[in-house]
Amino acid sequence: MRMARVDVVMRTPPHGDIPEANPWDTDRFWTVPNVLSIIRLIGVPAFLWLALGPRLDGWAVGVLAVAGLTDWLDGRIARRWHQVSRIGQMLDPIADRLYIFATVxxxxxxxxxxxxxxILLVARDVCMACLVPALRTRGFTSLPVHFVGKAATFCLLYSFPLVLLGHFGSGGWTVCRVLGWAFAVWGTALYWWAFFLYLAQTIHIVRTVPRMDSRGEQS
Structure with missing residues (x-):
């Protein structure tokens, strides 16, 4: 699954080791990938109601499966049909985060x-948010996505549905529970590993990129 396309660089520093974000293909809102992302967002409250209200776990897992499928499709369609957009880069990671925290x-x-x-997952995102003020002083909104972060989101998005399936009973469902916890442990470890990589990039930017003044110019 793709992860955190909201992590885009507003401007590129004059140092080659900070990767650049991909250019946008379109500024249109109503594209197929964006519609798929909106469908995923609508599924978040549906999942919460199914899991916490009537506890229809089969349907709840079905919602998560549809979310995973649409996540894969929107990325594939966006690249193949050249429909990568700024709003899409924002909607997709928002949906990923909402699904992770809704299931958690x-x-x-x-x-x-x-x-x-x-606590571990929330603390990591709080730590990431603490990097934003320092980045903004250098003209950045956030950092380019690292593959470790993408791998972490992939693991976490697949872990919790498997853990939920594991509570259906014994036998084959136990395998789902074991796999789910394996994904959860690896996902959490990668989640924090990605944070330390982003922290190192932020420190590098703060040390090498001039501060921006109130007019948006380098001081």
Whole structure:
């Protein structure tokens, strides 16, 4: 799955080791990939209701499966049909984050996963948010996505549906639970590894890129 396309560089520093973001193919809002991202966003409250209300776990997992399919499709279509857009780069990571935290919250409230895992994931995103002010002083909104971060999101998005499936019963469902926890552990570790990579990039930018003044010019 793709991850965090919102992490885009507003301007490129004069140093070759900071990767550039891909150019936009279109500024249109109503593209097929964007519609798919909107469908994914609509699925978030649907999943929460299914998981926490009537506890229709089969349908809840189905919503997550559709979300995963549309996530794969919107990236493929955007690249093949040249429909990569600024709004799409924002919608997709927002949807990813919402699904991760929706599943984490739902499964925690149902005592399927422990609270410490939630704390680890939330703390990582809080740490990432703390980097933004420093980046903005250098004219950046955030950083280019690292493949480790993409791998982390992939693991986490697949881990929780498998953990939920594992609570259907024994036998084959136990395999789902084991795989789900394997993805969760690896995903959480990669999530934090990606943070330290982003932290190193932020430190490099702060040390090498001139500060921007209030007029948006280098001081």
């Amino acid at each position: 919250i739902a499964l925690t409230l149902r005592n399927v996963i422990p609270l410490w895992l939630v």
